[in-house]
Amino acid sequence: MLRRETPPAHSLRPDAIRAIGAAALAAHPREACGLAWADRIETLPNAALTDDCFRLHAGDALRLERMLRGPDPPLAVWHSHSRSSHAEGMSDLDRRCAAPRGEPLHPSLLQIVADVRTGAFAGARAFAWRGGGFAEVASFASDGAVRT
Numbered sequence: 001m002l003r004r005e006t007p008p009a010h011s012l013r014p015d016a017i018r019a020i021g022a023a024a025l026a027a028h029p030r031e032a033c034g035l036a037w038a039d040r041i042e043t044l045p046n047a048a049l050t051d052d053c054f055r056l057h058a059g060d061a062l063r064l065e066r067m068l069r070g071p072d073p074p075l076a077v078w079h080s081h082s083r084s085s086h087a088e089g090m091s092d093l094d095r096r097c098a099a100p101r102g103e104p105l106h107p108s109l110l111q112i113v114a115d116v117r118t119g120a121f122a123g124a125r126a127f128a129w130r131g132g133g134f135a136e137v138a139s140f141a142s143d144g145a146v147r148t
């Protein structure tokens, strides 16, 4: 059964947010990326050729499509921003990549951006597709607690 709605960002437990932060720091200064469930994450190799963006390998993208139709679909795709010049949340490029031609590739997935621009994990922001664009729906502190 394919989920149509984006799950509430608050479904993500602090452990998952902290794990995203740790994975983002491990990859720094490259961007890290992966998938998140309520209480765990999977880090995926970043197929992007440059340090300032992320892309899933074709095989991982296919596996994601299968997972979204399976019994335990991920809640979110996450990636990190690792340079001071990067946006704190989704950049214009992120928005174009996640919704080419204005249509989201995965409307049921949250987009999480982890902030490691200073070389430390400063928290994360979650975005959901809402009425034709990505809107911020939650902000998490570095300990994984919900800020907003």
Ligand SMILES: [Zn+2]
Pocket: 053, 054, 079, 080, 081, 090, 091, 094, 113
């Ligand atoms: Zn980004």
